[in-house]
Amino acid sequence: MKATWEKIEKNLGVLEVEVEVERVTEALDKAFTKVSKKANVPGFRKGKVPRSIFESRYGVESLYQDAIDILLPEVYTQAVDETDIFPVDRPEIDIDQFAKGQVFKFKAKVIVKPEVTLGQYTGVEVPVQAVVVTEEELNEELGRLQERHAxxxxxxxxxxxxxxxxxxxxxxxxxxxxxxxxxxxxxxxxxxxxxxxxxxxxxxxxxxxxxxxxxxxxxxxxxxxxxxxxxxxxxxxxxxxxxxxxLPVLDDEFAKDVSEFETLSEYKEDLNKQVVARKEQEAKGVREGLVVDKVAELAEVEIPEAMIASEVQSMMRDFDNRLRAQGMNLEMFLSFSGQTTEDLQEQMKGDADKRVRNNLVLEQVSKAENIEVTDEDITKELEAMSESYKRSAEELRSVLEGNGSLNSLREEISLRKTIDFLLSNSKEVAAVEVKEEATSEESK
Missing domain, CATH: 3.10.50.40 (Chitinase A; domain 3)
Known part of the structure; x- marks a missing residue:
């Protein structure tokens, strides 16, 4: 097989493919086996009609479409691999030649993953907010615990x-x-x-x-x-x-019921530490988001609509799954909210565009910095997952390898390592506290 790739626009190109006669013949044989099982030819049972009689009655051309349907997905995938392109949408196929005893020729117009030109991605300034837990926040946390045990x-x-x-x-x-x-x-x-x-x-x-x-x-x-x-x-x-x-009364008995502590005072002290740890983790997540957004803003990339549409569909599935976990579904949500599927998809487009852009830029940073995912990285991740799924790391690896998801896990780890790289190479600056300007009366 021969495959060539020519870019005609930024994210659009043409894949030209020629497939040898032997594979065309093989595809026609498979098409005949499939079609002959249903062909009605007087004097022959279904599936027993000789090839020569079938072709003289219906013509070999009657097998062409089935043969193309059998052969095309296989050779298209092979051509994509050989030319090292990354399609992001279904191709537009144009058959140039398909006939018995001839080379199969076709062109595929393909939208591919866009190229990313990185801007500055190290030394990016990231505002850092001091983590403080107020008495009001601690009381709100206790209030949520009361609600949970109500x-x-x-x-x-x-x-x-x-x-x-x-x-x-x-x-x-x-x-x-x-x-x-x-x-x-x-x-x-x-x-x-x-x-x-x-x-x-x-x-x-x-x-x-x-x-x-x-x-x-x-x-x-x-x-x-x-x-x-x-x-x-x-x-x-x-x-x-x-x-x-x-709601239960907030006292020492409540502390004993919901924790390992004997008094409410001890429990509140521990709860304060928990809230601090959580807020520090949340603050880290915010800084990660800010540095990724900033690096993505400084990069140049033209995102195909097909990638945004695909991300919107993924977001819709995730949203539906979250609704189902709450005992609802997408249809019920739309009914209660008075929205249409199109309304919801339109609302998601902005976030979808941002997600796609950020992921593309992170992939490019990973390549630029040669960030690799080792087998040790995967093992650590599987060991962490094993606690949640109550299955050994070896079992989880076997499952992921079996359903083809291990590569997705590798990509997820790579993205996290890339974000860690960006954050550790960013420049932390104090967050500016925004205050309202004094009124004319106050300033007098």
């Missing part, structure tokens, strides 16, 4: 308040006609969570167990279901149960 208590008397969890039936209709997704029984709704159509939860606040109410709302004009967008709806709501969080 008990849900059924409210026998009184009315629903924001933060309560209500168990409700609802039956929605527009102009008296029920609509899909507008009905549910014993649905658990946390008031104030803003998961329902605007105005719905506010009207449930103040209701008591056993109450019935017609909740009137208006679907947003941007609602994903066009037949409901902008329309008024009535939901018949019944309250089955109201549950309210009962």
């Amino acid at each position: 008990e849900l208590v059924v409210i026998e008397e009184g009315v629903a308040e924001n933060g309560d969890i209500t168990i409700i039936d609802f039956d929605g209709s527009v102009d008296g006609v029920p609509f899909d997704g507008g009905q549910a029984e014993r649905y658990s709704l946390e008031l104030g969570s803003n998961t329902f159509i605007p105005g719905f939860e506010e009207q449930v606040v103040g209701l008591a167990t056993g109450d019935l109410k017609d909740v009137e709302v208006t679907f947003p004009d941007t609602y994903h279901a066009e037949d409901l967008a902008g329309k008024k709806a009535i939901f018949k709501v019944k309250i089955h149960e109201i549950k309210r969080k009962q």
